[in-house]
Amino acid sequence: MLLLAALLALAPAVQGEELLRVSSQKASLKILLEAAGELNNLPYRIEFASFGAAAPTAEALAAGAVDIGTLGDAPFVFAAGAGAPLKTVGVVRVNVTQTAVAIVVNQDSPLRDAASLKGRKITTTRGSIGHYLALAALRGAGLTGKDVQFIFLQPAESRGLLANGEADAWATWDPYTSMSQIEGGTRVLVSGEGLFAGNMLLVANDAAIRDKPALLADFLQRLARAYAWANANEPAFSAIQARYSGLPVDIHSRSNRYSQPHRVPIDAGVIADVQRTADLYRAEGLISQPFDATGRFAPQFNPEHSPQ
Incomplete structure (x- = not known):
């Protein structure tokens, strides 16, 4: 709460007409937040966008069409390495198994x-x-x-x-x-075990970080609580996901049981994971310029304590 209070002091008060534009693949964040009750009594509006893959999310973020969205390490590096004005403001980690x-x-x-x-x-x-x-x-x-x-x-x-x-x-x-x-x-x-770190990055563009820090901080807190709820209520959450996707509930249940997504702080390990991805991409010629992962994070949004 201290982080949010500090950010509120630096930014305009969160009012009903303020808007946070959020993107995720296949409406996953909207489904999660709605299921966990985290969209109830919002002190601002959230406008959701949904894409089928990471690349359109990165493009929308870079163009300023959305404020925050989810990207994996690789698509984040791919977009940021191409010059997109993006930074990671939060990290959700999944357990990396054969189903990840x-x-x-x-x-x-x-x-x-x-x-x-x-x-x-x-x-x-x-x-x-x-x-x-x-x-x-x-x-x-x-x-x-x-x-x-x-x-x-x-x-x-x-x-x-x-x-x-x-x-x-x-x-x-x-x-x-x-x-x-x-x-x-x-x-x-x-x-992917041993090869993929399991990080899902919450990425915002520079304009949103500058203009909407209180909204971003509040949204990240809601997201952390929503994932904790989903992990504790896997059968109910899997059933909700299946109603939206049209896929058998067993597919969502298998994924959710093993992945257990949870928010973690931006730390040296997370930054090193992204740097390794960038180094691999550069070695393969997929990005041409040197990539400094340290400058692509906004750790001021870190939770005070990682969710257990």
Whole structure:
């Protein structure tokens, strides 16, 4: 509360007509906050935008069309490395399991490890955590992105490409990994465990950080409480998600049981995770300029105490 009080003293009072514009993939934040009751009695308005992948969220943030949104390490670096005026104001961490992010192949695929991907076709979304995982896995096997053929598509299209044999592997994330596991016909070739830090970044543009610090701070607190509620009420939350997505509740339940997202402070470890992502992207030629992760965070929004 001290952080919020300090920010309120520095910014205009939070009034009903003030607006915070929030973006997430497939309305995930709106669904979460609404389910947890965190949209009740708001002292300001929230306008939600929804996109199917991280890249449009980054574009909307950079253009000033939204104030804050969710990005993984990789799409954040991809956007910020291209010059977008963005900073991370909060971090949510998920437990990295085989259902968090993975490279999957068809059950009868001859591929057995990352090294066997050489010369193969990998489908993923450009600049996504799936893209990052594929590059990290290849590097770990002594290969680079030049040793494979990437086919950049949105998840639904990538799934079809793998199913009909036009791609050898699919680098993706939840709920798509859980979906492929439950529906069968695929197996995990490379898990994100040990390769992906599990950070989901809450990213704001410079204008919002300057003009709406109290709203951002309040929103981040509400989000932390909402995730704590969702973790404590997994069956109810999974059922709510399924009603919105149209997917079987088992897919959401599998993902939520294992991921347990929770807010963590911006610290040296988080910054180092993002720097490693940036270094990998630069080594692969995906960003051309040096990237200093330290300057891409706004730690003044850190919680006083990390949620337990």
